[in-house]
Amino acid sequence: xxxxxxxxxxxxxxAGTATAVSNRVSRRQAERWSxxxxxxxxxxxxxxxxxxxxxxxxxxxxxxxxxxxxDNGVLTEEEFxxxxxxxxxx
Numbered sequence: 001x002x003x004x005x006x007x008x009x010x011x012x013x014x015a016g017t018a019t020a021v022s023n024r025v026s027r028r029q030a031e032r033w034s035x036x037x038x039x040x041x042x043x044x045x046x047x048x049x050x051x052x053x054x055x056x057x058x059x060x061x062x063x064x065x066x067x068x069x070x071d072n073g074v075l076t077e078e079e080f081x082x083x084x085x086x087x088x089x090x
Contacts, residue, residue, distance in 0.1 A: 062087045 063084060069078040 059087050059090070 004026070066075065066080055066083050066087070069075045070077065
């Protein structure tokens with residue numbers, strides 16, 4: 001009987017050690033994979049396309065806006081005329 005208990009104790013100790021080592025290896029691998037996953041995700045995802053250029057504002061709306069700025073004293077008559085010429089030229 002003592003031999004049987006000794007054999008069982010030895011088997012339990014070996015199995016416990018093997019389980020602990022296996023769990024530690026699994027945790028290390030999981031940590032490495034989780035650290036590599038964001039890097040791989042970044043590499044796999046295509047870059048977002050740049051936003052399309054903004055549409056040119058309506059010239060009539062732009063002239064109204066310039067007129068309001070002139071009427072409020074923000075633009076002088078000369079500045080207004082210069083901006084108006086740019087809007088009409090485009």
